[in-house]
Amino acid sequence: MGAAMRRIQAGSALSAFGVGFTVPFLYVYVAQVRDLGSGAAGIVLAAFAMAALIVLPVTGRVIDRRGPLPVLVGAALIASVGAVALGFASSEVTAIVSAALLGAGTAVMQPALATMIVWCSTPSTRTRAFAMQFFLQNLGLGIGGLIGGQIVDEHRPSSFTLLFSIEAVMFLVLAAIAVTVRLPHSPALQGAMPKGSAPRGGLLELLRHKAMVQLCVLGFVLFFACYGQFESGLSAYGVEAAGVSPSTLGIALAANTAVIVIAQFAVLKFVERRKRSRVIAAVGLIWAVAWIAAGYAGLGNGSKAMATAALISTYALFGLGEAMLSPTVAPLVADLAPAGMVGQYNSAFALVKQLALAVGPAVGGPMGASLHGPYIVTFLLFSLGISVLAIRLGRQLTPVQNQPSLAKSRVVAQSAPEPVPATSS
Numbered sequence: 001m002g003a004a005m006r007r008i009q010a011g012s013a014l015s016a017f018g019v020g021f022t023v024p025f026l027y028v029y030v031a032q033v034r035d036l037g038s039g040a041a042g043i044v045l046a047a048f049a050m051a052a053l054i055v056l057p058v059t060g061r062v063i064d065r066r067g068p069l070p071v072l073v074g075a076a077l078i079a080s081v082g083a084v085a086l087g088f089a090s091s092e093v094t095a096i097v098s099a100a101l102l103g104a105g106t107a108v109m110q111p112a113l114a115t116m117i118v119w120c121s122t123p124s125t126r127t128r129a130f131a132m133q134f135f136l137q138n139l140g141l142g143i144g145g146l147i148g149g150q151i152v153d154e155h156r157p158s159s160f161t162l163l164f165s166i167e168a169v170m171f172l173v174l175a176a177i178a179v180t181v182r183l184p185h186s187p188a189l190q191g192a193m194p195k196g197s198a199p200r201g202g203l204l205e206l207l208r209h210k211a212m213v214q215l216c217v218l219g220f221v222l223f224f225a226c227y228g229q230f231e232s233g234l235s236a237y238g239v240e241a242a243g244v245s246p247s248t249l250g251i252a253l254a255a256n257t258a259v260i261v262i263a264q265f266a267v268l269k270f271v272e273r274r275k276r277s278r279v280i281a282a283v284g285l286i287w288a289v290a291w292i293a294a295g296y297a298g299l300g301n302g303s304k305a306m307a308t309a310a311l312i313s314t315y316a317l318f319g320l321g322e323a324m325l326s327p328t329v330a331p332l333v334a335d336l337a338p339a340g341m342v343g344q345y346n347s348a349f350a351l352v353k354q355l356a357l358a359v360g361p362a363v364g365g366p367m368g369a370s371l372h373g374p375y376i377v378t379f380l381l382f383s384l385g386i387s388v389l390a391i392r393l394g395r396q397l398t399p400v401q402n403q404p405s406l407a408k409s410r411v412v413a414q415s416a417p418e419p420v421p422a423t424s425s
Contacts (some may be wrong), residue, residue, distance in 0.1 A: 079105025
C-alpha cells in the first residue's frame with residue numbers, strides 16, 4: 001500500500017470515527033434533548049437523506065471534471081459546518097438546515113473517496129483496498145459509537161454539542177489529510193464498456209451500459225434488504241415480534257460489527273479467488289438464512305434466550321455477508337467504469353444506495369412492527385432475489401471483470417520466458 005493510499009484510508013477511518021459519535025443519537029438529540037418532538041426529528045432525518053439524493057446526481061460529473069480531491073475537501077468542509085451547526089441548533093429550522101448540510105457533505109464524500117481509491121489502485125489491488133476501507137470505516141464507527149455512548153447525557157445538551165464538535169473536527173482532519181495526497185491516475189479496466197460504444201460521459205451513456213444498470217438494480221436490492229432494515233424494520237420486528245429489549249438490539253449491532261472486523265480479511269482470501277457474481281449470489285443465500293433465523297426468533301415457540309440468540313445470529317450473518325460484499329461490489333463499480341467516468345459511476349451507485357436506504361425503512365418499518373410473518377417472507381424472497389440477480393449479472397461481465405485474479409495470472413503467463421529446447425551433445 002503506497003503513501004497516498006495509506007493517507008486516504010486513514011482519513012476515511014477518522015471521518016467514520018467522527019460519524020460514529022453522532023449517528024446513533026441524532027433522533028434522541030432532536031426529539032428529546034432539544035425538545036423539538038418526534039415529528040421534527042423525523043423531518044430532520046428526512047432532510048439528511050434528501051440532501052444526499054439532491055447532490056449525488058451532479059457529484060459524479062464534477063469529480064470527473066475537477067478530480068476527486070477538491071470535491072472531497074469541499075464536502076468535508078460543508079459536513080463540518082453542518083455538524084457544528086447541528087450541535088448548537090435549538091430550533092426546528094436550524095436543525096433541518098444543519099442536517100441537510102451534514103447529509104450533503106457526507107454523501108458527496110463517499111464517491112469522492114471511492115474515486116481516490118480507484119486512482120491509487122490497480123484492478124489487481126482494488127479488491128483489497130476497498131476491503132481495507134470497509135474494515136477501517138466499521139472499526140471507526142464502532143469505536144466512535146462506543147466512546148460517544150459514554151459521553152452522551154440526554155439531560156445535558158452540552159454533551160451532544162461536544163459530540164457534534166468532535167465529528168466536525170474529524171471532517172476537518174480528513175480535509176487536511178486529503179490535501180497532502182498526491183494522486184496518480186489509474187486507467188480504466190480494459191473492456192469496461194461494450195465494444196462499439198465510446199464513452200462520452202453523462203447519464204445516458206451510463207444507462208446504455210447493461211452490466212452497470214444490472215449492478216445498480218442489484219445494489220438497490222442489496223441495500224434495501226439489509227442495510228435499510230437494520231435500524232428500522234428489523235429493530236421493530238425484534239422488539240414487537242421477538243420480544244427482545246432495546247439493549248439486546250445494541251448487542252446484536254455490536255455482533256454485526258464484530259463479525260465484520262474479525263472476518264473481513266479471512267473472507268477476503270476466499271473472495272479474491274472466486275467470481276464476483278458467485279460471491280454476491282452466496283451473500284443472498286447467507287442473508288436468506290439470516291431472515292429464517294429472524295423468523296424463528298419471532299415465532300414465540302422457544303425460550304426468550306433462544307429468541308435472543310436467533311436475533312443476534314441474524315445480525316451476525318448480515319455482517320458476514322457485508323464482509324463478503326465490501327471487496328466485491330465497490331471494486332466492480334470501478335472496473336465497469338470507462339476512462340473519464342469513474343466519478344459518475346461511483347456517484348450513480350452511491351445514489352442507488354441512498355434511495356434504497358430511504359425506501360427501506362419506509363417499507364420495512366411498518367411491516368416489521370405489525371406484519372411480522374409477511375415481513376420475514378418478503379425479505380427472505382428479496383435475499384433469494386439477490387442470488388438470482390447476481391447470476392444474471394455474471395453473464396454481462398467479462399472474465400476479468402468477474403474475476404480480477406485472472407488478469408494477474410494472464411500477465412504472469414505472458415511474461416514467463418519460453419522454454420529453451422534441449423540440445424543434444
